[in-house]
Amino acid sequence: MDPSSRRRASYDGAVVCAPVTVPYVRFSPQTAHWWTGAALSALGRAAGIGPNDIDGICYSSFSAHPDTVVGMVQHLGLSPRWMDHIPTGGASGVMALRRAARAVQAGDADLVACVAADTNHIDSFRQTLTQFSRFSQDATYPYGFGGPNATFALITDNFMREYGVGRESFAKLCVAQRDNALSNPHALMKKPLSVEQYMAARPISDPVHLFDCVMPCAGAEAFLVTTPERAEALGLSAARIAATIERHNAFPDDSVQTRGGWECDIDALWSDAGCCPADMDMVEAYDDYPVIVAMQLADLGFCAKADLAGFIARTDFTVAGDLPLNTNGGQLSAGQAGAAGGYQNVTEALRQILHCPLGRQVPDARRALVSGFGMVNYDRGVCTGAAVLEQEVVR
Amino acid sequence: MTEPLDKPKRKDPLKRSHVGHVPPAPRSRAAKAMAVRAGQGRFVLQVCKDCAETTYPPRDRCPKCWGELVWRDQPDGATLVAETTVRTSMDLFFRDHLPWRIGTAKLDAGPVAIVHVHGDVADGAAGGARVRLKLCLDRGGNPALFALPETETPNMQDDPQLRTFTANPKHRRVLVTDGRGPVGQAVAEGLIEAGAATVFLGNADPLMRYPGQASIEACEGIETVPLDIGDTRSVAELAGQLGGRVDILVNTAGFTREGGVGFGGKITDLQAGLDIDVTGLMRLAQAFAPAMSGRSDDGVNAAAAFVDVASVYGLTGRSGFAGMAASAAARLTLLAGLKSEMRQTGIRVMSVLTGPVDDEWHQSVLPPKVAPRQVARAVVDTLANGHDLTPVGDIAKDVLARWQADPLLTIREETE
Numbered sequence A: 001m002d003p004s005s006r007r008r009a010s011y012d013g014a015v016v017c018a019p020v021t022v023p024y025v026r027f028s029p030q031t032a033h034w035w036t037g038a039a040l041s042a043l044g045r046a047a048g049i050g051p052n053d054i055d056g057i058c059y060s061s062f063s064a065h066p067d068t069v070v071g072m073v074q075h076l077g078l079s080p081r082w083m084d085h086i087p088t089g090g091a092s093g094v095m096a097l098r099r100a101a102r103a104v105q106a107g108d109a110d111l112v113a114c115v116a117a118d119t120n121h122i123d124s125f126r127q128t129l130t131q132f133s134r135f136s137q138d139a140t141y142p143y144g145f146g147g148p149n150a151t152f153a154l155i156t157d158n159f160m161r162e163y164g165v166g167r168e169s170f171a172k173l174c175v176a177q178r179d180n181a182l183s184n185p186h187a188l189m190k191k192p193l194s195v196e197q198y199m200a201a202r203p204i205s206d207p208v209h210l211f212d213c214v215m216p217c218a219g220a221e222a223f224l225v226t227t228p229e230r231a232e233a234l235g236l237s238a239a240r241i242a243a244t245i246e247r248h249n250a251f252p253d254d255s256v257q258t259r260g261g262w263e264c265d266i267d268a269l270w271s272d273a274g275c276c277p278a279d280m281d282m283v284e285a286y287d288d289y290p291v292i293v294a295m296q297l298a299d300l301g302f303c304a305k306a307d308l309a310g311f312i313a314r315t316d317f318t319v320a321g322d323l324p325l326n327t328n329g330g331q332l333s334a335g336q337a338g339a340a341g342g343y344q345n346v347t348e349a350l351r352q353i354l355h356c357p358l359g360r361q362v363p364d365a366r367r368a369l370v371s372g373f374g375m376v377n378y379d380r381g382v383c384t385g386a387a388v389l390e391q392e393v394v395r
Numbered sequence B: 001m002t003e004p005l006d007k008p009k010r011k012d013p014l015k016r017s018h019v020g021h022v023p024p025a026p027r028s029r030a031a032k033a034m035a036v037r038a039g040q041g042r043f044v045l046q047v048c049k050d051c052a053e054t055t056y057p058p059r060d061r062c063p064k065c066w067g068e069l070v071w072r073d074q075p076d077g078a079t080l081v082a083e084t085t086v087r088t089s090m091d092l093f094f095r096d097h098l099p100w101r102i103g104t105a106k107l108d109a110g111p112v113a114i115v116h117v118h119g120d121v122a123d124g125a126a127g128g129a130r131v132r133l134k135l136c137l138d139r140g141g142n143p144a145l146f147a148l149p150e151t152e153t154p155n156m157q158d159d160p161q162l163r164t165f166t167a168n169p170k171h172r173r174v175l176v177t178d179g180r181g182p183v184g185q186a187v188a189e190g191l192i193e194a195g196a197a198t199v200f201l202g203n204a205d206p207l208m209r210y211p212g213q214a215s216i217e218a219c220e221g222i223e224t225v226p227l228d229i230g231d232t233r234s235v236a237e238l239a240g241q242l243g244g245r246v247d248i249l250v251n252t253a254g255f256t257r258e259g260g261v262g263f264g265g266k267i268t269d270l271q272a273g274l275d276i277d278v279t280g281l282m283r284l285a286q287a288f289a290p291a292m293s294g295r296s297d298d299g300v301n302a303a304a305a306f307v308d309v310a311s312v313y314g315l316t317g318r319s320g321f322a323g324m325a326a327s328a329a330a331r332l333t334l335l336a337g338l339k340s341e342m343r344q345t346g347i348r349v350m351s352v353l354t355g356p357v358d359d360e361w362h363q364s365v366l367p368p369k370v371a372p373r374q375v376a377r378a379v380v381d382t383l384a385n386g387h388d389l390t391p392v393g394d395i396a397k398d399v400l401a402r403w404q405a406d407p408l409l410t411i412r413e414e415t416e
């Protein structure tokens, strides 16, 4: 029997609540530990809980070195009976969600705090890069040390040629996200962005230009996964998980990345969820470089790759539009707080479907697609995941 | 087509030299193994012993079957499938050399690699341009894949990116240590032919005439300088006098006498050999390495390389030439230490290993012997390609190959 044809269990018995964001700052003198504590503190206020209530923790950070979740539980006074450390950056939010949900379903934990936190000192980003992975140390960064900009420039260069996508398509995505960011009080980018400004921006690593790149910053994101009963007892609005997928190192023989692991599991995602792309009230997609947003729109079933330019041209991606995309502004406009960049898509989706947005509300939002993408270990993103979240109850 | 490099202008003595950095240096053990082979001018990738899969980046096990990997020479053709020009970087070395062109290459050997791209590879040619890959060493002694146009283009060596991976003598000023012998003289002439601006050619005894003097003195670009590498003060004085004007140093000095260890060797010969070959090398390093290191990224005639020409028998010992082999061995060991120190500063340390040279000290040795011109060609080649270990002549190639395959057996064979 093909193991992938075995039906995945539903996520009944687990709900997601209490999305929190610790407002980002460009540079912070604080440590990852401080930001993690700040996220837990925000969770505590949102849910009325303390250290003794949390019996599970899922943790992600790039800047907590030498600590992992182990150091963090002792540092912050937790005694969980279940914990996990997820080192997958932009894919960590979706992965935390599905792991925590399984732990709650199985009874291994009742109240799991999922937390991603990173600080950003003046030289943090360069230091993170130099120690990011063995393959990038050996075979990527010594090639001009353009960082992710250069790696994604190569992916973008090929993608544009392969699928006839031009910079104007990326402009449309970036400008819509900036428009969405303007109502988010936490977004680091506060000025409107026009298509003309986008097109005229200086090249960073051709064809990647300034507004294709995120701004690294410090920040933290967190949410809770618990039972429906516990959520009710705490008086928390709750979302349920309709379906999730994850896949790592998919298509290793593609010369350049033109698709992510979503393509392997997309049918499972929509059949498990019992709905389709058209049913989504929004998409919260990983957006460190608009080419990856475009790739996700196609890989997750919104359009064919050959039709991307047309699909982008005829779709309104703003909060009030026909397919609201990255409704908080995404990392492109709100900032990339390290691993928290892989969580902000989850927390933003939760806020929208639980009707407690930071900025503008997507009208009648009940369903969201969240997509994660992370870890350019060498020449492409290795980790991908996606989840369909639905409003269960608004309290 | 690459713009030919302009002759560097005279430096303003009040202007601070540009501080040279090296590209990011940490590497895996497997990448260091690749570097060792790159230094010998080989184009290698790892191949699985079990399933023959060719793999890159350097790994420790095969990604297809988890078998063990070995390094094998590979075809160097590739197709460029994507490219970018990096215009911002947080690395101190690359910031000084922007814009920097890189690409994604699908290798004929199988894997995909991110590569440096030569300026003469046609613009926007990604998506199908054919290139030839060269496995270079960077300024920090680490391996780097460099995509060149498939066929030679005018002034190709002058490409500013490529030039950071070589120590090309063009427009550079070179100190060759021993101008009284045929090897030093041939090397000096070879460097002038290769475009060196000036060769300072050492003479340990300026009052004594020597063979070849007339043609050396007639050669434009060669300037003889007093240098006795057996004398610390002489070396220091020359270093003070030449100051920051030595871009490449080639040590051709060597002391060869016949003799065994317990039988037929003279202690005084060994002492003289050690003083010239070993202590001499250290004198040169201490006098010149710091100043060269300070100018490792200072424009067209930045300091670039320290080359040592030594006997291949330093690897193995040699019957009948025990003292010579012993001092060559010590010299190679010192050079390895210097190489490690200079990796931090961006100066390449290179070794040219010779078999018996066709000179007065090898009269009893049977051919094949190495002609001084061959040594000169090897030195120029090593500099122009940025290699760091070059055997010259059939004997050195043979000894090195056997030593790499089975060092202890080769030691026995060469000392019998």
Ligand SMILES: [Zn+2]
Residues within 6 Å of the ligand: B048, B049, B050, B051, B052, B053, B062, B063, B064, B065, B066, B067
């Ligand atoms: Zn194998």
